[in-house]
Amino acid sequence: xxxxxxxxxxxxxxxxxxxxxxxxxxxxxxxxxxxxxxxxxxxxxxxxxxxxxxxxxxxxxxxxxxxxxxxxxxxxxxxxxxxxxxxxxxxxxxxxxxxxxxxxxxxxxxxxxxxxxxxxxxxxxxxxxxxxxxxxxxxxxxxxxxxxxxxxxxxxxxxxxxxxxxxxxxxxxxxxxxxxxxxxxxxxxxxxx
Numbered sequence: 001x002x003x004x005x006x007x008x009x010x011x012x013x014x015x016x017x018x019x020x021x022x023x024x025x026x027x028x029x030x031x032x033x034x035x036x037x038x039x040x041x042x043x044x045x046x047x048x049x050x051x052x053x054x055x056x057x058x059x060x061x062x063x064x065x066x067x068x069x070x071x072x073x074x075x076x077x078x079x080x081x082x083x084x085x086x087x088x089x090x091x092x093x094x095x096x097x098x099x100x101x102x103x104x105x106x107x108x109x110x111x112x113x114x115x116x117x118x119x120x121x122x123x124x125x126x127x128x129x130x131x132x133x134x135x136x137x138x139x140x141x142x143x144x145x146x147x148x149x150x151x152x153x154x155x156x157x158x159x160x161x162x163x164x165x166x167x168x169x170x171x172x173x174x175x176x177x178x179x180x181x182x183x184x185x186x187x188x189x190x191x192x193x
Contacts, residue, residue: 022163022181026188032149032156034190039080040072043090043148063175064091067182068145075189087156088148095141095165139165145185159185 028034042065068089069079080086140163147157161181169177 022161022184024159024161024181024184024188026157026159026185026191028157028191029149029154030193034156037077037086037190039078039082039085040087040089040147041080041083041085041150043088059171060093063178064093064143064182067179068186070179071182071186075186085150087150090146090148092144092146093141095139097139139167141165143181143185145182147189157189157191159188161185 068091072089143161145159146155148154149156161184166177
């Protein structure tokens with residue numbers, strides 16, 4: 001629930017599989033003793049489905065989990081083998097696509113698929129649409145990484161990445177981009193109080 005509320009306040013973007021540029025941020029519960037954390041587990045619940053096949057794919061899930069596990073390992077955290085982790089890890093990705101200016105409407109003129117912007121020239125009383133260059137479209141996404149205290153089940157830390165998506169990346173480039181983004185997101189975990 002908190003995750004959904006947070007998303008309503010975030011710029012909705014797609015991540016990992018290729019943000020061309022992005023911004024990272026984080027927030028945390030100041031009452032949590034992060035120094036006591038040693039082991040983690042993934043949330044047992046399935047990741048929330050978005051309805052977007054690019055996000056809900058097993059390849060995206062593997063990339064994200066592998067990159068997060070690698071970053072946590074570099075920080076000295078280990079996956080729990082005893083079934084009693086100190087913290088739980090979850091992530092969420094969402095993508096939104098649209099024209100750069102959402103207030104304009106796009107139509108096809110049927111002529112070789114050339115789109116044009118529907119706008120009315122106040123000096124043109126006929127109201128016929130005039131052709132203008134197509135405004136660039138984008139895909140934007142958000143990646144959330146949640147660290148949940150295992151004993152209290154409360155959100156202890158949240159890292160975010162937000163930016164535009166580059167859908168032209170190869171599989172290897174996506175792996176590298178996800179690794180870099182998650183390195184940057186998790187650079188703030190644990191927080192320095």
